[in-house]
Amino acid sequence: MADVKALLFLALVCCSALAVNIKSKGRLNSNEADAIAFLDQYNSEYGPILNQYVIASWNYETNLTDENAAAVGEAGAVAGAYYAEASATAATFDTTNFSEDTKRQLSYLDSVSLDDAESEELYNILSEMGSIYASYQACRSNPTTGVNECMYIEPELTELMAEVGNYDDHLWAWEAWHNGVGRQLRPLYLRYVELSNKQARLNGYADYGDQWRQKYETTEMETIVQDLYSQVEPLYKQLHAYIRRKLYNAYGADKINLRGPLPAHLLGDMWGRFWVNLNPIAIPYPEKPSTDPSPEMIRQNYTVERMFRTGNDFYTSMGLLPVPDTFWNLSMLEKPTDGREVACHATAWDFYDGKDFRIRMCARVVFEDFQTVHHELGHIQYFMQYAFQPLNYRDGANDGFHEAVGELMSMSFSTTKHLNTLGLLNVPDDPEVDMNFLLFQALNTISTLPFHLIQDTWRWSMFRGDIPDAELNDQYWAEKARVVGVAPPVGRDPASDLDITALFHVCNDYDMIRYFMRTFFQYQFNEVLCEAAGHVGPLYKCDFYNSTAAGDALAEMLRLGASKPWQDAMEAMTGQRDVLATPLLNYFEPLKVWLEAENAKNGEFIGWDLPATKEKAPVFLKDKLRGKLDVTSPKINKEAAKYLAPIFAEALQSLRKVRL
Known part of the structure; x- marks a missing residue:
């Protein structure tokens, strides 16, 4: 998702002049009227410049050519130069007696860039890492046909990893991807860490991880995430033990240790992030009607466009905004068939002109992608709701809020009640069907929590310099084993591997604590919107469809954008200021009780034995x-x-x- 803050590293050149008449020299300017005039000019001038940069980025990511990459660099240089000069101007104001709103707008511009050469180097590194990720193909001789085949991550490798049963295919794909991508990215990533840390320190942060955490406007972020996870860890461990048994049944004792961590390549995707594709072997009551409507979607001749139009209808039924007409002919909703190389990872785009909003996705007609459609439309809804705000406020209250909105709507869409309404399911009101649904939701939600946590807590330690370069990959997998209970399927080379980089978000400079936090936010929001919708009964049966009261409550929060601290936005919607784990635990309480009973019946070991390690001390x-x-x-x-x-x-x- 493109945003203003992502352009900070693009401040490549500081030589072009910003036509601002109010810039002071020497003594700081304490006249708030001058500051407001500057911000008005910044909003009117920078918006079109930013729009041109996003257009260039879109053109590149939907057609990965050197020519388009060069165009992104040129547009980025213009945007970066303007932003750098605007930041310098913002620093000339003494904001002591300014209103809170003026202070807040200026604070988003209070940044210092690396020098020209290092700014350009950082930009080039990020561009190259993104290109390696998007364009890499894993190639082999097909074991069945003998024909040479090459696969991109989307959709070929993703589809291969989603299939349950072929251990050797998964092992080949996992190793080919992590060796092929991670080893190319390692030296680039290490330099990215150096430069990102240097830029963060220029701006008063301890390191780049500290800069990420400060987006949440609290110094207690590390404490908050650990406290939240400690409350849900017992549920995760029950789910882990249950899935381990199902994998044992599917792959055998020689592949799965019933007291050990899970092999990373058998969890349904390339990274073990979402376990939802394990549902066919994990479903509690397979004789009951399935809550996966994918076969019915195929039978009803669903198309990708129909999936998006159905999603758009979900939002408008709540009185929320429809996507603009241009969305339909400017977005990339399916993978092009004209031979272009494209970035396929689903993302929503704000073009900062208040009218152009798009999604880039290589969608398939499967329920997993139908859920993603609703998620990405949540980002679009957020963009549209705060489009009237000044540029610096056109963002979520925090990154977790942006992610939570889409996931919240995807969750409501996925209820058996709503899918029955759409005619994609025809399932009775049955406690066993409910358990099938809750397990499916947990594979899409609970499984992600330690994954997202470790992706960032480990990077926070790395940015701090707590981990020697020679131990980076070993320490990463040690933390994965300790917290997530997952291990690599093959030995890793500490000198050449850096497996964390072989994930879109890592090599494209995204923090991932946003996804951890969004999970708690989404269930907190869910309780409030269910109450607004007049829902009675278990939370997992709540559906917002056609509830304008729920839509009004959501829109009120979305319109704030980043104009207030996230605690204020949380309070506006939920009536309290803290993030809580209890709404999530309340939602999944029936599943937790069922898992505990099922695991006890089967004599499951809850937890996992850690693999042997040469680590000298617990980092x-x-x-x-x-x-x-x-x-x-x-x-x-x-x-x-x-x-x-x-x-x-x-x-x-x-x-x-x-x-x-």
Whole structure:
């Protein structure tokens, strides 16, 4: 998703002049009227420049040619130069006595760029990493036909990884992708870390991870995410044990250890991020009607366009805004068949002119993509609702809010009630069918929580310099094993592999804590909108379709954009300011009870034995204690006490393993 903040690294040139008459020299300008005039000019001039950059980016990502890449660089240089000069002008104001709104708008411009050469280098690195990811093909001789075949990540490798049963195909695809992409990206990524850290420090942050966390306008982000996960971890471990048994049944004892972590290549996608494609082997009551409408979509001759029009109807039924007419002929909804190389990862685009909004996606007629359609339309709805705001406010209250809106609507769309309404399901009101549905939802939600958490907590440690370069990949998989209970299917080379980079979000400079936070936000929003819609009964049966009351409540929050701290936006919608785990736990409580009983019946080991490691000391200890304990105080605070006991027990266990 393109946004204003993504252009910070594009401040390549500072030589072109911004026609601003109010720029002070020497003494800071304390006249708020001058600042407001500057912001008005910035909004009117930068919007069209930004629009041209996004158009160039769109042209490149829907046709990956060197010519289009050069055009992105040229448009980025113009946008970066303007932004850099505007930032310099914003810094000339003394905002002490300004209104909160003027202060907030100026704060988004308060940034310092790297010098021209390093800015250009960072831009080129990001461009090259994105291109490697999008254009890489894994090639082999087909084991059945003997014909040489090459596969992109979308859709060929994605479809291969979604199929359950062929262990060797999955192993080949996983290794080919991670070796082919991760090893190319490693040296580029290490330099990206250096430059991103340097730019973050120029702007007063401790490192780039600190800059990411500060987007949430709190210094307690690391504590918040760990506290949230500690509440849902018991549910995840029950799901993990249940899935491990199902994989054991599918692949056999020689492939699955019933006390060990899960092999990363058998979880339904290239990264083990979403487990939803395991539903065919995981469904609790397979004799009951399926809650996956994919076969019925095929039978009814659904097309990709029909999927998007159905999604658009879901939003408009709530009184929300329809996509503009231009959406239908300017978006890329399916993979082109004209031979172009394109970036396929589903993304929603705001062109910053208040009228052009598009989705780029290589959609297929399957339910998983139908859900993604509703998710991406959630981003579009957010764009349209805050399009009247000044440029610096045209963003979500935080990145997690933006993701939560789409996922929330996708979840409501996916209820058996709504799919029955669409004629895509015909399932009775049956507790066993409900359990099938809840398990399906958990494979799309609960499975992602430790994955998203580790993607960023590990990167936060890396940005801080806590992990030596030679140990990066080993430490990454050690953390994956410890928290997620997942292990690589083959040995990894610490000198050449950096497997975390072989994911779209990582090599394209996205934090992933947005997806972790969005999960909690989405269930918190869900409870409120269900109440507004007048829903009675279990939360997992709630459907917002045709509820204008729910639409009004959602739109009120969306229109705020980034004009207020996220806590204010949360309060406007939910009546309280904190992010909570209880709405998610309430939603999945029936599943948790069922999983506990099922796992106990089968004698499952809850948790997993960690693989042997050469690690000298638990690197996570410092991270977990960071900010928990005031070592200058003779008294341990309650929060520290809550963490110290399990951490020291964990550390002692690790040290014992080292001695052995």
